[in-house]
Amino acid sequence: MPLSFISAGFKFYKDTFLIFSLRTLPVFLLIGIFTATGEVLLNDEKFFTWGAIFFIVTNMFLNPFIAVLSVLIVNDLLFNSLKETIGYYLVSFQIFFKLFILSLALSLITLIGLILFILPGVYLASRLILAPFFLITENCAITEALDKSWKITGNNQIQFVYLLLLYWFVLLIPYFLIIFLLSALFINEGASEIPFFINIIMNSFLSYFQMVILAYPLFFVFKNFKTSE
Numbered sequence: 001m002p003l004s005f006i007s008a009g010f011k012f013y014k015d016t017f018l019i020f021s022l023r024t025l026p027v028f029l030l031i032g033i034f035t036a037t038g039e040v041l042l043n044d045e046k047f048f049t050w051g052a053i054f055f056i057v058t059n060m061f062l063n064p065f066i067a068v069l070s071v072l073i074v075n076d077l078l079f080n081s082l083k084e085t086i087g088y089y090l091v092s093f094q095i096f097f098k099l100f101i102l103s104l105a106l107s108l109i110t111l112i113g114l115i116l117f118i119l120p121g122v123y124l125a126s127r128l129i130l131a132p133f134f135l136i137t138e139n140c141a142i143t144e145a146l147d148k149s150w151k152i153t154g155n156n157q158i159q160f161v162y163l164l165l166l167y168w169f170v171l172l173i174p175y176f177l178i179i180f181l182l183s184a185l186f187i188n189e190g191a192s193e194i195p196f197f198i199n200i201i202m203n204s205f206l207s208y209f210q211m212v213i214l215a216y217p218l219f220f221v222f223k224n225f226k227t228s229e
Helices: 003-042 045-078 085-115 119-127 131-138 142-152 154-185 196-227
Strands: none
Touching: 003 045, 003 196, 045 085, 045 131, 045 196, 085 119, 085 131, 085 142, 119 154, 131 142, 131 196, 142 154, 154 196
16 A cells, blocks of 8 residues: 555644644544443443443444544545535534444454454455445445445555555554553552543543544545546
């Protein structure tokens, strides 16, 4: 996978991170609050059901919503055609559930492949990695998004396998760093749990990091390969 596309994505983030962050910050904070609250409630038998509700709302609504919102904003930033923030929120609200269903389908396909000796799962995931971008930017049907991703990755299959593995690896980095920091700051000091405010900041940051990787370097790969078709 040409590193120039990925580096161009990070460079564009450096140039636009402020406006991107300001427009998406409320949702990232909400994700942090819902995730931290859900974790607290899930650890309490009396409020376990409420914890499950917070978990479901976060994964069914907030996560796909912020993914749509992030890609739409970056897409318009690329064309210097940024619109009012409320417009992006409204469009994201219309599309997010389709992205949730697509994410479930991708997870199921990948899981089946992983069960079949791992490599088929990696291969299938790499061929369908661009499907969310087709769904978000073109508002196409789920099956159409899967089909378009399969076709566009067909001529560069090995490169997209490398891209997928790099993407997964990069996403894991902040988790290990945060676990290390939390262990050093709290667990080694004898604390039984992470302070609620720190938990909110941690989960907000993790969500923000994931969306930056999705909406910038990975999206730039999508845009460049789509343009070169």
